[in-house]
Amino acid sequence: MTGRVVLIEDEANIAEAIRFLLSREGWSVDVHGDGATALAVIEAAQPDLVILDLMLPGKSGMxxxxxxxxxxxxSQLPVLMLTARGQHRDREMAEKAGVTRFMTKPFSNTEVLTAVRDLNAQAAQRRALARDAG
Structure with missing residues (x-):
């Protein structure tokens, strides 16, 4: 099952590569490059997953x-954070802030697809458990 992804990434080449890759897999991908209005875009799209760059104009990914x-x-929305800075401290800060998974640039197409599939499967499992419990 695929769904909607909001990709917040200001580097056009990276954004287009990820958009193309996920679209080919059946995802609907909304690309946005400005951190200042990212939350409004996410709220409007109601995505199944967010891919978020750490360093953005207007407002940081953090x-x-x-x-x-x-x-x-x-609160349970899967968020994959991308960064060119792979320091351990950045990863810890992102995880404490609520990032679901962290990926360092450069990354392969396979890594992105695997992360998106895993996050989507985990979210579907959480939804099923919540539905069964309710």
Whole structure:
């Protein structure tokens, strides 16, 4: 099962490569490059998954993930964070802020697809468990 992804990435080549890759897999992909309006785009799209760059114009990915997690409807929304900076400290900060998975650039197409498939499967499993419990 595929769904909607919001990709917040300001590097056009990376954004287009990920958009193409996921679209080919059947995902609907909304690409946005400005951190300042990222949360509004996410709220409007109601995606199944967010792919979020760490360094963006207007607002950092770290600020955006904190904002996402403050919205109750997005408390379990899978977020894959991309960064050119792969320091351990950045990864720890992102995970504490609520990032579901962290990926360092450069990455392969296979890595992106695997991460998206895994996050989607985990989210579907959580939804099924919540449905069964309710």
């Amino acid at each position: 600020e955006i993930i904190r904002e996402i997690r403050e919205v109750e409807a997005f």
